[in-house]
Amino acid sequence: MKLLEGGRTGQIWRDGDSVIRPSGAWTPTVHRFLRHLRNRGFRGAPEPIAISAEGQEVVGYVAGxxxxxxxxxxxxxxxxxxxxxxxxxxxxxxxxxxxxxxxxxxxxxxxxxxxxxxxxxxxxxxxxxxxxxxxxxxxxxxxxxxxxxxxxxxxxxxxxxxxxxxxxxxxxxxxxxxxxxxxxxxxxxxxxxxxxxxxxxx
The missing domain is CATH 1.10.510.10 (Transferase(Phosphotransferase) domain 1)
Structure with a gap:
C-alpha cells in the first residue's frame, strides 16, 4: 500500500485501484450518494466499495x-x-x-x-x-x-x-x-x- 500525501496526513492509503480512508457516521449516506451518481452515469467521483469493521471506508481510486x-x-x-x-x-x-x-x-x-x-x-x-x-x-x-x-x-x-x-x-x-x-x-x-x-x- 502507498500512503497518499495531503489531506489527513498518515490516514489515507492507496492499495492498487482502491483508496482506504477513515469513515464517519455520514459515510453510509455518502456511499449511497456515490452509487446514485454512478447510476446517473457520472464517473467523475470515487466508486463506493465497502466500509470495514475497523471503521475505514474503501472507495475506488480516481486517477489524475x-x-x-x-x-x-x-x-x-x-x-x-x-x-x-x-x-x-x-x-x-x-x-x-x-x-x-x-x-x-x-x-x-x-x-x-x-x-x-x-x-x-x-x-x-x-x-x-x-x-x-x-x-x-x-x-x-x-x-x-x-x-x-x-x-x-x-x-x-x-x-x-x-x-x-x-x-x-x-x-x-x-x-x-x-x-x-x-x-x-x-x-x-x-x-x-x-x-x-x-x-x-x-
Missing amino acids: RVCEDLSDPLVGSERMLISAARLLREFHSASEGFLESDGEIKAWMLPPQEPREIVCHADFVPYNVATVDHEAVGIIDFDTAHPAPRLWDLAYAVYRWAPLSDPANPAVAFDLDEQVRRAESSAPPMGRRSKNGAGFRI
Missing part, C-alpha cells in the same frame, strides 16, 4: 493529478478553469433526485442548508479535483457533501478557483483584474438556474 497550486501554468490555465466549472455542473446534474429517491435515514457531516435543491460537494477546491491533460476529470473527498442549494457550491468554487484573494498577498497567483476575469469566465459553465428562477451571479 490533484491541483495543488494555481500558480502552476497547468492547473491555473483557462482550459483547466473552464473544465472544472463544467465538471461541477455535471456533478450537480447527476446529484439530482438522490434526496427524493433515497428512503434511508441520512446522516451528514455538515448541517443541510435551505433550500435543499441537491447534494452539494461543499469543498470543490483545486486539491479535491483530479486532472488529466489540462482537464478536470474527477472529484474526491465527499466527506463534506450535504443537501444545499447549488449556489452553495458555486459561490465557494468561484472563490477558490478564481481565486478571490488579496492581491497584496505574495502567495496569490493572480492580480485583481485577472481574478475578476476568471470569476466571470467560470460562472456561465458552472451556473444553472435554481428552482426559484434566480440565476447565478458573481
Whole structure:
C-alpha cells in the first residue's frame, strides 16, 4: 500500500485501484450518494466499495493529478478553469433526485442548508479535483457533501478557483483584474438556474 500525501496526513492509503480512508457516521449516506451518481452515469467521483469493521471506508481510486497550486501554468490555465466549472455542473446534474429517491435515514457531516435543491460537494477546491491533460476529470473527498442549494457550491468554487484573494498577498497567483476575469469566465459553465428562477451571479 502507498500512503497518499495531503489531506489527513498518515490516514489515507492507496492499495492498487482502491483508496482506504477513515469513515464517519455520514459515510453510509455518502456511499449511497456515490452509487446514485454512478447510476446517473457520472464517473467523475470515487466508486463506493465497502466500509470495514475497523471503521475505514474503501472507495475506488480516481486517477489524475490533484491541483495543488494555481500558480502552476497547468492547473491555473483557462482550459483547466473552464473544465472544472463544467465538471461541477455535471456533478450537480447527476446529484439530482438522490434526496427524493433515497428512503434511508441520512446522516451528514455538515448541517443541510435551505433550500435543499441537491447534494452539494461543499469543498470543490483545486486539491479535491483530479486532472488529466489540462482537464478536470474527477472529484474526491465527499466527506463534506450535504443537501444545499447549488449556489452553495458555486459561490465557494468561484472563490477558490478564481481565486478571490488579496492581491497584496505574495502567495496569490493572480492580480485583481485577472481574478475578476476568471470569476466571470467560470460562472456561465458552472451556473444553472435554481428552482426559484434566480440565476447565478458573481
